[in-house]
Amino acid sequence: MKQPLMITQAHIERYDVSGPRYTSYPTADRFVEAFDASAYVKALEQRNISAWTQPLSVYVHVPFCESLCFYCACNKIVTKRHEQGAQYLNYLKREIDLHLSRFDHPQTVNQCHLGGGTPTFLNDDELSALMQMLKQVFVFEAAGEYSIEIDPRTVDTQRLQHLRDLGFNRLSFGVQDFDADVQQAVHRVQSYKQVASLMQDARNMGFQSMNADLIYGLPKQTPVTFRQTISQIITLRPDRIALYGYAHLPSRFKPQRRILHEDLPNAVDKIQMLSEAIQQLISAGYVYIGMDHFALPEDALAIAKQQGRLHRNFQGYSTMADQDILALGVSAIGKMGSTYSQNAKTIEEYYDYLDQGQLPIVRGLALNRDDLIRRAVIMAIMCHGELSYESIELSYMINFKEYFKTELQQIEEKQKQGLVYLEHDGIKVTDMGWFFVRAIAMVFDRYLQLDANRARFSKIL
Ligand code: SF4
Incomplete structure (x- = not known):
């Protein structure tokens, strides 16, 4: 797809509305407590019958962090007590066993992601034990994607080599x-030199893909300093870059109360940082994937986008087809068939369930027919940038134009704004529309349309 020449500040100002990131539809805030472990087990039994040959994706949440980043909105436990890692592994083992006892067949895994918190809070032996635990019970495909989030302050060359030896082939650097x-203002100090050296090591070790997460809108950031950060990251040439906007919500996220309001860039500067960053990355050869993500043209994600094979899951864009996600660890979110489920959010509750021999699932959702239809529509827009009415009509036996009459009126507005082409048999996202694809997807979100209170979501950009 041809990249737009310029996303201006005016564009960003115009389409900057609140909205979810759609790593799932319905979004996690719509999960209900009525969906519990027994509902999950039913979904798992269904997999035993109809989908057990499909490879699983495994997500493991490691909640611990050694120090607090003030912008943090994640579910984490800040502690220097590393002995907590061993205890957590014991509970993960119990959780894995509870899942396994319900599988009727051996399970193949082609995707495994360790997220956090800080997965590298665990020491080398603990990470070995965790991977061994998983590999003992699941068949890991040789060509799978095995990734881990890296806090550069917690790894060195030796640790990276250990991760490579354990089979990880993808790294995501925070x-x-x-x-x-800026680093001081957010309480996360890690030098360019340190990150550059780790990325170079990782490349030499044969990691297949490296991602770097960046945030604009942080305290003390200015368009000048952020331009420099983007230039520096471009010199490191990570395969993928995620560029997130910081949403300052101190009433919701306690760590953010440590950020001084007067240190935050104003809205105009924030928009300038984003528009310049987009220009810099695209001029440097990165392809815009959609929803905050960029990739080098030869990266699997950029190729998948070009070939219309992109997918989206809780980790963002993926090249792997929509698959069941087995989620392990405190607060982890999984997907089984047409259901989503989430584990207990506090470690005490999580341990408590496992002490009682129960799966720690506390909420989730069984998607109804309307959810499934809208999920297919939203994912087609967000992953492929186009939607064929006929494909939805054939899959769900609906008349698209009747079913989505109101939504199509709103899509007409998006067409006037230059975000989509409305055709007689479908919708196409324009080059500019890719940068605001969330705003287009939101039109089809029934929950959001019914809900006037959008303030709880982070700013769209
Ligand atoms: S941003 Fe990441 S490393 Fe920092 S406190 Fe939050 S979870 Fe931990």
């Missing part, structure tokens, strides 16, 4: 910003 003042 970079955020290279400016020293």
Whole structure:
């Protein structure tokens, strides 16, 4: 797809509305407590009958962090007590056993992601034990994607080699910003040199893909400093870059109360940082994937986008087809068939369930027919940038134009704004529309349309 020449500040100002990131539809805030472990087990039994040959994706949440980043909105436990890692592994083992006892067949895994928190809070032996635990009970495909989030402050060359030896082939570096003042203001100090050296090591070790997370809108950031950060990351040439907007919601996320309001960039500067970052990355050869993500043209994600094979899951865009996700660890979210489920959010509750020999699932959702139809529509827009009415009509036996009469009126507005082409048999996202694809997807979100209170979501950009 041809990249747009310029996303201006005016565009960003115009389409900057609140909205979810659609790593799932319905979004996790719609999960209900009525969906519990027994509902999950039913979904798992269904997999035993109809989908057990499909490879699983496994997500493991490691909640611990050694120090607190002030912008943090994740579910984490800040502690220096590393002995907590061993205890957590014991509980993960119990949780894995509870899942396994319900599978009727051996399970193949082609995707495994360790997220957090800080997965590298665990020491080398603990990470070995965790991977061994998983590999003992699941068949890991040789060509699978095995990734881990890296806090550069917690790894060195030796640790990276250990991760490579354990079979990880993808790394995601939490970079955020290279400016020293910004790093101090968010309480996350890690030098450019440190990150550059780790990325070079990782490349030499044969990691297939490296991602760098960046955040704009942080305290002490200015368009000048952020331009420099983007230039620096471009010199490191990670295969993928995620560029997130910081949403300052101190009433919801306690760590953010440590950020001084007067240190935050104003809305105009924030927009300038985003538009310039987009220009810099695209000029440097990165392809815009959609929803905050960029990739080098030769990266699997960029190729998948070009070939219309992109998918989306809780980790963002993926090349792997929509598959069941087995979620392990406190607060982890999984997907089984047409259901989503989430584990207990506090470690005490999580341990408590497992002490009682119960799966720690506390909420979730069984998707109804309307959810499934809308999920297919939203994912087609977000992953392929186009939607064929006929494909939805054939899959769900509906008349698209009748079913989505109101939504299509709103889509007409998006057409006037230059975000989509409305054709007689479908919708196509324009080059500019890719940058605001969330706003287009939101039109089809029934929950959001019914819900006037959008303030709880982070800013769209
Ligand atoms: S941003 Fe990441 S590393 Fe920092 S406190 Fe939050 S979870 Fe931990």
